[in-house]
Amino acid sequence: MKILLDAFGGDNAPEQVIKGAVDYVSKGGKAEVCLVGMVDVIKAIIEKNGYSDKSLSFMNATEIITCEESPTDAFRKKPDSTITVGMSALKTGEYEAFVSAGSTGAVLTAAIFKAGRLAGVKRPAMGTVMPTISGNPTMFMDCGANADCKPEYLVQFAIMGDAYMKKVYGIKVPKIGLLCNGTEEEKGSQFTHAVYQALKQVDGINFVGNVEGRDILTGEYDVIVTDGFSGNVAVKSIEGAANAIMATLKRNIMASLKAKIGFLFMKKAFKKTVKEMDYNNRGGAVFLGVNGVVVKAHGSSKSTAITAALFQAEEAIKNDVKAEIATRLSDEKLKQIKYE
């Protein structure tokens, strides 16, 4: 197994990214990690920190795409960027996965134009495994890759999410929900009505109907599908709510001596909660439907998140999610689905 790692992606690159790779190896990671970027800089950091370079390899790339740049412009203007070079290497088949904490848009653009889509895939989607109340993982997708979707895309998202949860998490019959503005069948927009009717016709998935925004974090569903616009709105609303609650709680604690004392006793429980709720600790988002495993870690990832993303990529490779998706989407019966 060989995983490409964008050494210069994210706010804490390259130091934390390199540390994440070193930790992945020392924690028993089975794959060889190929660090993509300015090799002299990477090697200097490894040497400075006295890291072992066991199971590490290097690939030179001289340019960096930042999150401030327009993804498509940057992709065009920087052919030697870590993301472009990495995705081109993924295309060759010598490497099975690409991991980056860099620009989401650039990773997606390069994934589509360099690594390419799997045969039969209309649009790759960005899926995030959400932390939930019950502890059961919920794959939420599309989190933002495709702002404009057709019902056909969401049918594929459901099948890809189903394949991922079966293969990587071993869930036998994933429960699949459609994000909507109410749970009843008649709720929704013209778009979700068409998706609902199409999903009912898909063989081999357990489509359970409409779900609401408040169901994303309960753990009751294994896969929740939506278009990339609503998915992005939901994920960022959740992030905003967490920020607001923590900020308000902090203000109220600081306003009272008694509460401050209480906080000292509760600090650990707090930190554990923040860590559990932080989906970044779960690794990263996966781009499903790409010709290779692509994991996008959060831009603010520190070494632990990078290590988690590498293990996540390893799991996806080992369980051959790519082949499963290709097989499932080549099912001739899917062509008979009637779209409104």
Add this chain to the structure above:
Amino acid sequence: MKILLDAFGGDNAPEQVIKGAVDYVSKGGKAEVCLVGMVDVIKAIIEKNGYSDKSLSFMNATEIITCEESPTDAFRKKPDSTITVGMSALKTGEYEAFVSAGSTGAVLTAAIFKAGRLAGVKRPAMGTVMPTISGNPTMFMDCGANADCKPEYLVQFAIMGDAYMKKVYGIKVPKIGLLCNGTEEEKGSQFTHAVYQALKQVDGINFVGNVEGRDILTGEYDVIVTDGFSGNVAVKSIEGAANAIMATLKRNIMASLKAKIGFLFMKKAFKKTVKEMDYNNRGGAVFLGVNGVVVKAHGSSKSTAITAALFQAEEAIKNDVKAEIATRLSDEKLKQIKYE
């Protein structure tokens, strides 16, 4: 001032609703409150609790629409429901506002078919004033009245939200954002691109561009507009995130004796936080664009939320939001906006 109150709407009706009305009067509410519902039952509850009936009046309605019913079906089948009777009374002009904690869909249906839209309004929208980190109120709309929108509707939502925040909150130049999957102008769906270009052409509003889900609770914007599908997804995702964080925190507190002790000291700060973040305590959602003030309190409202909703209705009446919206939307210049 006369406000109609659906005495049988919501999970805690009629007891808590009636108590909410009595408290509103005793706390100095200026309007007469007309309780709509089975008058004998209402009067028995007032008598049993020894409430004063000062500033209260009564209007008989023998049917109740539940949240389990299809709003349009129920509206058709129950012509003597509290919601239908109340909205018909609003139409007459004798009453200025209608407040209900009942079915959102039924309130909206009855608002449109009985009270009617204000002249020039294409679609009434549901707006919620969100609690924010900074404490500044943010009007978020549409929260779910219109799953399918045209760009023209969102232009009206922006103007109605602007009018509300100016009149009720005294904000001189409200900052208006468009909910999107990124802040850059090029981000968004085909739909939000068209809305963006249209909002740039509106005179007399301060449109500041795209905002994200995480901006809904910061308090940085005075009005955030979106379609009713995305708005509902956002509001319910926020609700779900709050539930998940509190549930996880509770689990982590209960797992440690030290944390449990700490919690005893912090209880007040916690309760204050939950209360501050609970948008239900702010009263309710407003239906803007209806011929009269319509406030929809949360279904789980207790008496305090009903009292808050009554004060909210009083404010909207006093500041004549209805007339302001009608004037603003009759501006001839709006007809010159070019839609893509």
